[in-house]
Amino acid sequence: MLGLGRKDTTLFAIVVLVTVLAPFLLNPFPADSAMAQFNSGYPDLMQRFAIYGIFAIGFNILFGLTGYLSFGHAAFLGVGSYSAVWMFKLLSMNVIPALILAVIVSAIFSVVIGFIALRRSGIYFSILTLAMAQMMYNLAYSVFSNPAMNLTNGETGLQVYASDPQYLKGNGPDVTHLFGLQMNSTYEMSVAGWKFDFGVGYYLCAVIMLVAFYIAIRIFRSPFGIMLRAVKSNQHRLNYTGVNPRPYNLAAFVISGMYAGLAGGLLACMDPLAGAERMQWTASGEVVIMTILGGAGTLVGPILGAGFIKYFENIFSKINENVLHSWFHWLPESVQNFVVHVLSPFFGEGWSLTMGLMFMAVVIFLPGGLVEGGLRIGRLFRRRPAPTPDAATKPAE
Amino acid sequence: MGILEVKGVNKRFGGLQALGDVNLSVQEETVHAIIGPNGAGKSTLLNCLVGKLIPDSGSVMFDGKSVLGRKPYEINQMGISRVFQTPEIFGDLTVMENVMIPCFAKRDGTFRLHALESVTHEKAIREQAESILAEVKMLEKKDFHSGTLSRGDKRRLEMAMCLVQQPKLLLLDEPTAGMARADTNNTIALLKDIKQRHKITMVIIEHDMHVVFSLAERITVLAQGTPLVEDTPENIKGHPKVREAYLGEAQV
Numbered sequence: 001m002l003g004l005g006r007k008d009t010t011l012f013a014i015v016v017l018v019t020v021l022a023p024f025l026l027n028p029f030p031a032d033s034a035m036a037q038f039n040s041g042y043p044d045l046m047q048r049f050a051i052y053g054i055f056a057i058g059f060n061i062l063f064g065l066t067g068y069l070s071f072g073h074a075a076f077l078g079v080g081s082y083s084a085v086w087m088f089k090l091l092s093m094n095v096i097p098a099l100i101l102a103v104i105v106s107a108i109f110s111v112v113i114g115f116i117a118l119r120r121s122g123i124y125f126s127i128l129t130l131a132m133a134q135m136m137y138n139l140a141y142s143v144f145s146n147p148a149m150n151l152t153n154g155e156t157g158l159q160v161y162a163s164d165p166q167y168l169k170g171n172g173p174d175v176t177h178l179f180g181l182q183m184n185s186t187y188e189m190s191v192a193g194w195k196f197d198f199g200v201g202y203y204l205c206a207v208i209m210l211v212a213f214y215i216a217i218r219i220f221r222s223p224f225g226i227m228l229r230a231v232k233s234n235q236h237r238l239n240y241t242g243v244n245p246r247p248y249n250l251a252a253f254v255i256s257g258m259y260a261g262l263a264g265g266l267l268a269c270m271d272p273l274a275g276a277e278r279m280q281w282t283a284s285g286e287v288v289i290m291t292i293l294g295g296a297g298t299l300v301g302p303i304l305g306a307g308f309i310k311y312f313e314n315i316f317s318k319i320n321e322n323v324l325h326s327w328f329h330w331l332p333e334s335v336q337n338f339v340v341h342v343l344s345p346f347f348g349e350g351w352s353l354t355m356g357l358m359f360m361a362v363v364i365f366l367p368g369g370l371v372e373g374g375l376r377i378g379r380l381f382r383r384r385p386a387p388t389p390d391a392a393t394k395p396a397e
Numbered sequence: 398m399g400i401l402e403v404k405g406v407n408k409r410f411g412g413l414q415a416l417g418d419v420n421l422s423v424q425e426e427t428v429h430a431i432i433g434p435n436g437a438g439k440s441t442l443l444n445c446l447v448g449k450l451i452p453d454s455g456s457v458m459f460d461g462k463s464v465l466g467r468k469p470y471e472i473n474q475m476g477i478s479r480v481f482q483t484p485e486i487f488g489d490l491t492v493m494e495n496v497m498i499p500c501f502a503k504r505d506g507t508f509r510l511h512a513l514e515s516v517t518h519e520k521a522i523r524e525q526a527e528s529i530l531a532e533v534k535m536l537e538k539k540d541f542h543s544g545t546l547s548r549g550d551k552r553r554l555e556m557a558m559c560l561v562q563q564p565k566l567l568l569l570d571e572p573t574a575g576m577a578r579a580d581t582n583n584t585i586a587l588l589k590d591i592k593q594r595h596k597i598t599m600v601i602i603e604h605d606m607h608v609v610f611s612l613a614e615r616i617t618v619l620a621q622g623t624p625l626v627e628d629t630p631e632n633i634k635g636h637p638k639v640r641e642a643y644l645g646e647a648q649v
Contacts, residue, residue: 223511
């Protein structure tokens with residue numbers, strides 16, 4: 001179906017289903033229960049899941065297939081955000097022109113950066129991309145915010161002011177919208193104790209992510225995708241097989257740069273503000289971790305990784321000492337204080353410490369990321385039934 | 398006029414004259430072996446033919462066109478395929494994918510952005526790949542990850558990857574290096590079979606005399622970067638100069 005194989009169609013259908021039902025699935029606890037703090041089904045966070053999912057899917061096309069590890073992909077995210085906000089400032093708050101420009105501008109930037117950085121491979125490629133992204137960050141932060149040519153508005157960040165021209169705005173709304181459908185509008189549904197939020201913004205991000213995911217599957221299964229994997233496997237042999245690896249690498253780099261630009265544009269569509277910190281190297285590092293954590297080179301891995309990290313960053317980080325005390329209130333006070341004291345570095349502000357430990361564990365024990373973990377668990381369950389003579393004649397796949 | 402004409406090729410590495418005035422003419426549809434003791438310049442010569450090295454002077458003409466200054470992938474597109482000393486394959490890919498890549502290269506050239514087409518719909522390419530795998534008796538292993546194959550199978554696979562492009566010239570760099578006797582004999586049988594079926598011109602660089610004398614129709618003996626003699630295997634065997642430079646040394 002849709003030009004996909006049977007396995008891929010199933011996978012895609014599952015992802016579609018999960019994405020559409022996310023407002024339910026991510027809010028499993030009643031709104032006033034103690035567990036409600038683990039609910040992540042509010043539009044702002046779900047948008048982040050989808051947007052960073054797009055970012056990681058794109059990154060995986062470069063890193064997962066060709067093995068070229070870019071440490072500068074956040075630069076394209078930032079470029080996408082700036083372009084989108086400029087469209088809001090110049091035209092109107094409609095998201096479509098903003099997203100189109102975000103993709104085009106990030107494509108241009110990635111052609112230039114990719115052309116230079118891809119002259120080297122391995123660690124030198126990584127360092128080149130890192131250097132260029134940091135350069136762009138500093139340009140955005142200071143150089144391009146001078147009064148003569150204020151492209152980025154420096155430290156404050158680029159935003160939409162009432163004095164901006166907005167030539168096509170007319171009577172359109174002052175918030176970002178899709179032909180009048182406002183991004184921040186939500187529909188709240190209450191069922192017994194549960195509350196579910198359906199945001200327009202989330203569903204726009206979700207649909208775009210699904211399209212992005214579909215295109216990624218097609219790329220993975222195309223002759224182009226095989227060539228990219230051949231680059232990772234043995235570039236030397238590829239050269240002697242009559243294939244020029246360089247344009248393939250550049251194409252992969254530009255495609256993943258466009259994905260990053262699209263994600264950046266969407267970030268600006270959800271909140272029309274673009275700051276230079278979005279381009280910093282920590283943001284580039286984050287997408288590397290998302291992809292590796294989820295499973296580089298796998299189809300759903302990057303989405304899983306992105307969701308995992310964003311969940312930790314937004315939910316796990318809220319578990320402060322007070323929450324820990326309330327969890328262990330049943331312990332004698334001295335023991336309770338001790339337990340909280342031991343655990344607190346790993347919770348709340350210290351979420352990145354827990355994240356780092358998990359990342360290490362995954363890299364060491366599950367080199368294929370969370371996807372491999374899932375597959376291993378799946379295999380464990382499939383092996384469970386004892387092999388009877390009947391079963392032996394029809395072995396499971 | 399041969400399909401491959403090497404004229405007056407010189408190559409220096411610092412103070413070492415690796416190739417000195419090499420002339421070589423390979424006729425179409427023959428198997429031409431290049432032999433010589435270690436350091437004779439065999440590999441340097443081969444690397445000059447495939448674009449890895451550029452000679453300091455001289456000319457290398459293939460099929461009437463110069464290969465000098467061209468990139469390895471351009472030379473491959475002209476019709477020269479190469480088998481390496483240790484099999485170079487795409488170890489992370491399946492056997493089938495390994496063979497499909499040269500098919501795509503042959504059809505689509507050095508680059509094509511076929512990012513949204515499906516591999517499963519490439520019927521012609523799949524058939525081509527399967528028929529060559531059947532020929533080297535690897536068809537039942539087509540879904541294996543090629544990295545897990547035995548060395549002999551890797552060699553067959555690499556051979557299939559070259560043959561599927563129907564090259565005009567196949568270069569083999571010590572195709573049996575490091576192989577057990579049985580594997581060597583299998584490779585000889587495979588190469589004989591290929592020679593008969595495809596009528597490809599082959600240039601073989603080889604140490605193993607058994608391989609050379611069972612395959613070659615012409616032999617060039619290189620010593621210290623210069624061709625000593627070029628002749629048929631029968632004449633080479635008894636040639637005094639060759640004995641002195643190479644075979645004699647081996648018999649001591």
